[in-house]
Amino acid sequence: MNWLSISSNAFIFAFALYCASFIGYAIAVAGRRWSNRDVEAHTKRWSRIAFALAIIGWLGHLTFFLTRWKGGGHIPTSNMYEFMTFLGMAIMFAFIVVNLIYRNPLVGAFATPLVVIIIAYASVFPSEVQPLIPALNSYWLKIHVTTAASGEAFFAVGFAAALVQLLRVVDFSRKDKLGKREQFWVEAVLFVVIIIVGFLVSVFSFRAGGYSAEFQQEKFSIDQQGNEQSSIQKVTYGLPPIVAPYNSEKLSMTPYLGIDKPLFEAPHWMNGVNAGRKLNTVLWSVISGLILYGLIRLILRKPIAAVLHPYLDGIDPEDLDEISYRAIAIGFPVFTLGALIFAMIWAQIAWSRFWSWDPKEVWALITWLFYSAYLHLRLSRGWLGTRSAWLAVIGFIVVLFTLIGVNLVIAGLHSYAGV
Structure with a gap:
């Protein structure tokens, strides 16, 4: 049996269903404003359809993971393509868990496109199964990478809920200095997402044209x-x-x-x-992102955040705040085990030292310290609402830099991940 062929087909199947799930959630949220029927019934119906598509897509994604493991002979988390696809699967699983608890379609409307973007980003890298280098040929690869990615997945769900919360509470009619500052930074977060999308557009466009x-x-x-x-x-x-x-x-x-x-x-x-x-x-990501953002602004004639804001009317921001906090509270101990404790044990076995100040290790520690501060400020200092949401958003940006940015410009023991 050609396990890798099955894996490839399952990957395409999962990606298509994730896109369909996002469309379903978008209809559920948008229908709050333009549906002529019972708004609540409309939202529930499309949310259930979107959630069912997400679950089936995740099962297809799990099939991809298991069949690639079977065909490749080792757990598929050893390079950037495999790690990012696993991270996408973990984020979808984290969203499924959180949604079963809170059943809020708005989180799905932002979590599902995040998964789509991450999987599309993974597709930029070579997808061929590669033999493990000696440093990775250990059962600690399964333990360290999967738990670290699982913790980051719950951080991603917390980020999605926090971003929705900010879009809900920021008043885009304010003209004072503080109001404009809040509007600017929410739009800046969306611009970062547009840059990532612009990167994907440029890569796949030039790849389709055969540029080299x-x-x-x-x-x-x-x-x-x-x-x-x-x-x-x-x-x-x-x-x-x-x-x-x-x-x-x-x-x-x-x-x-x-x-x-x-x-x-x-x-x-x-x-x-x-x-x-x-x-x-x-550089191409920034250029493409600027062009794409400019086109979107030209079509919408106003900031993207200001366009999304009216669709969130009637949503309780305290519910979103609770979802974001609970997701991060679940992810923090998992990330602590995977990215720090298990990583240090593996480093001792592989390199005879627990810590080497490798750039990836340093940024994993920075991520852990940031989320530690988030939990401390929330639980001990009462940082709720907008302040807590901003910390959740910034924290996931730190996660993204740890996953992507470190590999782009800094050499280290984890540089193999960028190959």
Whole structure:
């Protein structure tokens, strides 16, 4: 039996149902304003349809995970493609658990597109099953990665609920300085999401067009005896090179917009895996995000947050605040076990030390400290409502940087994840 073929089909099936679930939740929420029938009945009916699609999609996603494990011979969490697909599956599971408790369609309207974006982001990376490198060939891979991702999944649900809460409570009719500041920062969060979507649009567009550019890069390193060594490697771009790898020579490049060479070279201190190519990806993400955001604003004629705000009338923000807090409270101990305790045990086994100040370790600790502060401020200082929601939003942005940003520009023991 071709397990990998079954896995690939299950992945497409799950992605399609997640998209359908998002559409169902969007209809459920939008129907609160334009449905001519009983609004409550309309919302319940479409929420149930969307939730059923989400559950079936998650079962398809689980099939993808198990069959890829069977076909590949190891748990599929060893590279960015596998980890991000597992994270998407974990977020959907966390949403299912939270929704069974609170049954709030608004959380689904924001959690399901988050899963869709994460899975689409995973598809950017090579999907071929790769053999485990020696550092990953351990049963601790199953324990550490799955628990860390599960904790982050509940943080994601907390983020979705908190973002809905902010969209609900911010008054977009205010013209004073404080009101404009709140409106700006809510719109800024949505802009970050648009940048990620813009990144996906640019990558898949140029990939569909078959774009490629290739550079030859010379890299220097110091061996154990203190001698300098050099190596030559080829770096292939899937996006037009705005920035070339440091200390490299162009081998081939398809011109774009009349430009036939990179505009500048990556700085020498960006020494992560394929740092020049990844900086180029960041630049294209920002450019694509700005263009996409500009088009959306041109169509809507007002900020995106201001357009979404009226659809949330009648929603109790205290319920959203409770959902966000409960999701984070569930995820925090799971993340503590997976990202810190289990990680340190595995580090001791693999590298004979519990802590090495690796960039990924440092940012995992920063994430843990941030959510520790969130729980402390909420439980001990009474930070509820808007202040708590902002902490939940910022916390997940820290999570995203830990997952994605660290691999883009910083070299470390976890750089294999960006390959």
